[in-house]
Amino acid sequence: MFSLLTEQLSLWVIPIILLLVPMIGYFRHVNVYEAFVEGAAEGFHTAIRIMPFLVAMMVAINIFRLSGAMDIWVEGLKPVLEFCGVPAELVPLAIMRPLSGTGALGLTTEILNTYGPDSMLGRIASTVLGSTDTTFYILTVYFGAIGISKPRYSVFVGLLGDLVGFLGSIYICYQLF
Amino acid sequence: MINIIWLLLLVTGIVYAGWQGRIEVVTQGAISAAEGAVGLSFKLIGVMCLWLGIMKIAELAGIVRFFSRILSPIIYFLFPSVPKNHPAMGAIIMTLSANMLGLGNAVTPFGIKAMQELQKLNKEKDRASDAMCTLLALCTAGFTLIPATIIAIRSASGSTNPTEIVGATLIVSLGATMSVIIADRLCRIYYQIRARR
Structure with a gap:
């Protein structure tokens, strides 16, 4: 039941927004088509400005991933994390999670299948x-x-959030299941 | 800190590949990632245009202002440096709501829009302001009501109850969000004290 509900909800939420916002706009006398185009015009420049930053970050992360250098970090961090009660199989996921979304998704799928x-x-x-x-x-x-x-302290704060999320997941799962 | 992390990723990657006798993966990896980054930026153009267009309608129709008024106490608590009726307020609310609803590709356009508005209030243009750090912290903690992607993967790999982890993700991401808000506050105070000296 709950499963079906969330599934339907995630299917419907975007179409509903795309329906409601222009409709409300129309009834409030907005020239909806012109407004949409005006807003969308900003999209191009923004995406182009991001490019150099994305190249810098993705090159470094990809070299790190493909070289297998993650294994050294896994080996190095394993004793510390195991001391905190982290199962060894999850250590690569802990390192991958903040770096690469597709990488973390791949590791998770692998764990689910294994x-x-x-x-x-x-x-x-x-x-x-x-x-x-x-x-x-x-x-x-x-x-x-x-x-x-x-970026000042935001790197530190972001990584702290990841660490809390990771250790919290382990703790909560052992409590709930 | 970002400089050190970037350098560490590069150096450990290249040195390890060389030591393992697989130095060729470095060149391939660097080039394919650089190309991939451009592809990703181009993909972003489409969703950016779509969601920024929708947001413009919502702005002109007063929908954004409506939500800003309801949620302003929370936003004012989190972002004390943002003036009450500044457009950044609306953009921040859109970002956080998209995040909560799990609208993956809508979060980025809204988040960038919010950052652009915050940049107008920023005095040093290459340095993140306090409000920017707070917004980034909230987004990286990623509080989501329904984690749609992971539910999909779970059912794909044959789970008997793919949504059973929703309760756990709610508790954990709430905890992570709270600790990030606290850490952000402490860092902000620490930096203010240090700047005064």
Whole structure:
């Protein structure tokens, strides 16, 4: 029941917004077509401004991923994380999550297929993916679009959020399931 | 910090690849990622145009102002440096609501719009303001009511109950969001004290 509801809700939410906003606009005497075009015109420049920031970040992350250098970090962090009660199988996901959205999605799918989606590891990996976001992507795109090169403490705060999300997922899953 | 992380990713990647005798993956990886970044930017153009267009209608129709008025106490608490009727307010609300509803590709256009509005209030244009740091923190914590992507993957891999993790993700992302708000506040105070010296 709940499953069906959320499924339908995520199908309907965007069409409903695309229907309601122009309709309300029309009844409030907005020239909806002209307004849409005026807003959309900004999209192009913004996306182009992001490009150099995205190239810089994606090149570094991709080299890091493909070289297998993540394995050293996994080995290095494993004793610390295991001490905190983190299962060894989830350590790569912890490192990948803030760096690459597709990478983390790939690792999660692998865990779900290997251990089963209804196993404890599968549940934890799902919760991690559902409750955190790709910090470096957001940082690159949002600050890139307005030309910010000094993000100050926001990198630290973003990563802290990821860590809380990761450890929290493990703790909550052991409590709930 | 961003400089060190970027350098660490590059250096450990290249040195490890060389040590493992697979130096060729570095060149391939660098070039394919650079091309991929351009492809991603181009993909962004379409969704940016779509959602910014919808947002313009919502702005002119007064929908954004309506929500700003209802939610202004929360936004004012989180972003004390943003004046009450500034357009940044509306953009921030759109970003956070899109995030909560799990509208993946709408969050980025709204978030960028909000950052652009905050940039107008920023004194040093290459340095993130306090409000920008707070908005980024909230977005990276990614509070979502329905994590649609993960539910889809779970049912694809044959879960008997794909949505059973929704309760857990709600609790965890709420916790992460709270800790991020607290950490952001503490950092802001620390930086203010340091700047005064």
